[in-house]
Amino acid sequence: MKKLISMIALAGALIGAPAIAAESGHPLDAAPKMTSDLSTLQRGAKLFVNNCLNCHSASMVRYNRLKDIGLTEDQIRENLLFSADKVGETMNIAMTAKEAKAWFGVQPPDLSVIARARGGDWLYTYLRSFYKDDTRDTGWNNLIFPNVGMPHVMWEAQGIRKAKFEERADAHDASKTVHTFVGYEQVTPGTMKPIEFDQAMGDLVHFLQWMGEPAEHQRKRLGVWVLMFLGLFSILAWRLNASYWKDIK
Numbered sequence: 001m002k003k004l005i006s007m008i009a010l011a012g013a014l015i016g017a018p019a020i021a022a023e024s025g026h027p028l029d030a031a032p033k034m035t036s037d038l039s040t041l042q043r044g045a046k047l048f049v050n051n052c053l054n055c056h057s058a059s060m061v062r063y064n065r066l067k068d069i070g071l072t073e074d075q076i077r078e079n080l081l082f083s084a085d086k087v088g089e090t091m092n093i094a095m096t097a098k099e100a101k102a103w104f105g106v107q108p109p110d111l112s113v114i115a116r117a118r119g120g121d122w123l124y125t126y127l128r129s130f131y132k133d134d135t136r137d138t139g140w141n142n143l144i145f146p147n148v149g150m151p152h153v154m155w156e157a158q159g160i161r162k163a164k165f166e167e168r169a170d171a172h173d174a175s176k177t178v179h180t181f182v183g184y185e186q187v188t189p190g191t192m193k194p195i196e197f198d199q200a201m202g203d204l205v206h207f208l209q210w211m212g213e214p215a216e217h218q219r220k221r222l223g224v225w226v227l228m229f230l231g232l233f234s235i236l237a238w239r240l241n242a243s244y245w246k247d248i249k
Helices: 002-023 038-052 063-069 073-079 097-104 114-118 120-127 194-212 216-245
Strands: 058-062 130-132 140-142 159-169 177-189
Touching: 038 063, 038 194, 058 063, 058 194, 063 073, 114 120, 114 194, 120 194
Parallel strands: 130 159
Antiparallel strands: 130 140, 159 177
16 A cells, blocks of 8 residues: 555656646756766765765665666675665665654655656756755755755855845736846855866766666667667568568469
């Protein structure tokens, strides 16, 4: 029953993903294209384990699956295995649902298929759109997910920014004004340069996309061979059919 409920919830998330992205009102930035470069996935795995896996689980992914991105079992055990005892275990967290409710107001979602539910562009923009907001309990807010309960975990890398807004006339009704975002004010610099932070978030998004379908590249490579086989088989079937019917009038 729990698995059935999870599948229904995931289906709802996938169906509602485009609407979620549109409701924010803030344009989405294009995430870097997903590639087969294993180094970007390894950097993304490091960012995920060190920054996301404290509160967010990935219960559909096992640590030993990271061998698919070029890591050895020893590397996984020594550098990434913080929330489990064995490499074959799933990426769960120690925080309970009750504790999460008390600390954040809501349980942080499992990130196993978050990239398939939200989309790479949404995640890439979200991770780079935090700004300082002293009216929030966490001290942070987000442009495309207003009043989000998640704090800016990687603020040290990006630095502290404040969002600047202006009251502008509504494009559809000149008698009304709209609270419009016009840019960021960098209060303190981060440990990374802006371009470096964007690249790091691209690596993290790549890893989240990989977790949603670890066998994607293998599936695409296999698909090429399947299409080649079907093409060859079609030619053979066509000639066999012609040979069979050539003496029949």
